Amino acid sequence: MAGNSSRILESVSDTALLVAHHRAMESVRPDALFHDPYAQRLAGDRGEEIARRLRWGKRMAWSTITRTVLIDDIVTRLVAEGVDTVLNLAAGLDSRPYRLPLPPSLRWVEMDLPAMTAAKTELTKDEKPRCQLERISIDLASPAERERVLAEQSLKMRKALVISEGLLVYLNDAVVGELAHDLHETPPIRFWVCDIATPLIVKRMQRWWGKHMKAANTQMQFAPPNGTKFFEPMGWREREFHVLFDNSMRIGRPMPLAWIYKVQLRLFPKYTRKQAVKWRAGVALLERI
Numbered sequence: 001m002a003g004n005s006s007r008i009l010e011s012v013s014d015t016a017l018l019v020a021h022h023r024a025m026e027s028v029r030p031d032a033l034f035h036d037p038y039a040q041r042l043a044g045d046r047g048e049e050i051a052r053r054l055r056w057g058k059r060m061a062w063s064t065i066t067r068t069v070l071i072d073d074i075v076t077r078l079v080a081e082g083v084d085t086v087l088n089l090a091a092g093l094d095s096r097p098y099r100l101p102l103p104p105s106l107r108w109v110e111m112d113l114p115a116m117t118a119a120k121t122e123l124t125k126d127e128k129p130r131c132q133l134e135r136i137s138i139d140l141a142s143p144a145e146r147e148r149v150l151a152e153q154s155l156k157m158r159k160a161l162v163i164s165e166g167l168l169v170y171l172n173d174a175v176v177g178e179l180a181h182d183l184h185e186t187p188p189i190r191f192w193v194c195d196i197a198t199p200l201i202v203k204r205m206q207r208w209w210g211k212h213m214k215a216a217n218t219q220m221q222f223a224p225p226n227g228t229k230f231f232e233p234m235g236w237r238e239r240e241f242h243v244l245f246d247n248s249m250r251i252g253r254p255m256p257l258a259w260i261y262k263v264q265l266r267l268f269p270k271y272t273r274k275q276a277v278k279w280r281a282g283v284a285l286l287e288r289i
Contacts, residue, residue, distance in 0.1 A: 008053045009209075009216035012170055013116050014046075016092030018057065019166060021047035022064035023095075026253075033069050033251055035099070042093040042123055055208045059256050063281070066248040067195055070283040071165060072100060074193050074240070078161050079106060083191070085157035087111065089140055090167040093120060097129040106131035109153060111138050140167070141175055143182070150186045162192040168222045169197055173230075176222050180234035184288060192236060192286040199223045200278045228284050240285040245276070 009015070020043035023036045051057040075086065079102060088094060091110035102108070108129070110117070114137040121135060138145050153160075162183055168176050183189050197205075202223040206213070213219045224230035228238040245261075248254050264272045 007212070007215050008050060009212045011216050012213075012218040013092070013113065014050060014216065015166065016116065017043050017047035018050045018054070019064050020093040021051045022061040023068060025058070025061050026065045026068075031252075033065065033253070034072060036095055038095040038098055038124065038127065039093075042095065042120070054212065062248050062253045062255050063244055065253045066244050066251060067165065067283055069251055070242045070247060071163065071193055072096070074283070074285055075161070075163070076100060076102075078191055079103065083159050083161045085109065085153070085160040085188070087153065087160055087162045087189070089162060089164045091120075091135075091163075092116065092166065094163075094165065097131055097133045098124070098127055100130065102131040104131060107157065108133050110135045111140060111149065113137065113139060140179070141171070143178060146179070146182055150182055154186045154188055157188045160186075160189045160191075162189055164192070164194045166195065168194055169202065169220050170218055170222070172221045173224070176230075177234060180231050180236055184235035190288055191239070193283065194286070195281070195283050196227060197223050197281045198227075198278055199225055201281050227280070228286065231286055232289070235289050236286040237289050238284055239287040241282050242284075243280055243282040245279070245281070247282075 020039050023034075024039035024043050024047070026032050026034065027036045027039055051061075075096065079086075084105070085107040086109065088096075088108065088110045091112050093116075094110070096102075097108040097110075108131050110120075110133070112120075112135075117135050117137045136149055138149055140146055164179075168179075171179070180192075183192060197220075202220045205220050210219065228236075228241065231237070245255060261272065261276075
């Protein structure tokens with residue numbers, strides 16, 4: 001995944017390097033909330049370079065860390081409740097099959113683009129996952145490929161959880177809607193965990209990173225004004241929603257300059273709470289209707 005160093009991002013897959021570097025940053029802390037012994041290897045020097053060169057690249061680690069903690073908790077809870085298969089869409093450099101306390105009987109299926117799948121397979125070739133791990137090379141934006149793989153997987157699972165961490169924001173509304181429909185048409189899929197941002201957040205991220213995203217032939221798009229209600233026509237409803245900002249404060253990894261929000265909340269409580277809704281990013285657990 002190395003390339004022309006004059007460009008910060010070369011493809012959307014480079015964002016996985018940034019996320020892995022954030023996990024590596026957390027893992028070396030003496031008070032680490034999780035330990036990912038694979039993160040540094042997966043991120044490599046390129047991950048650190050991206051974090052250093054992108055505006056707020058390192059300072060945005062709070063959101064990755066909070067999201068990781070939240071999804072780790074959801075996965076372990078649902079597996080304990082009987083989920084027998086996890087479908088990890090656009091799995092990137094996620095290391096959960098190796099680091100979470102998962103039962104050996106659990107099937108964990110990673111789906112990603114061929115280049116990412118091949119690179120990750122090479123990087124983890126000497127590691128043993130804690131569950132039954134399978135990798136599938138697929139372009140999830142292709143309806144035909146997606147429907148074929150989901151049909152094949154539906155025969156192998158009884159109660160499944162889908163993870164789409166860091167994926168949906170790079171898709172447009174139509175593709176997200178098609179994906180939601182296809183997942184609902186696969187009856188064993190009972191739950192879906194995803195992260196959702198608001199239009200204001202995506203607008204700000206585009207202002208910070210937009211030119212780098214454009215150079216990498218991608219952009220941030222999905223930010224439904226109605227939040228998880230977007231998914232209801234496709235057969236999904238919100239079971240849980242965990243606000244990133246609130247949870248970052250709870251776990252001791254606050255957003256930089258979070259103290260300003262506290263001051264504003266004391267001085268202008270009504271206005272500040274109203275504004276907070278417009279910046280309400282979080283991790284959603286959806287369940288089929």
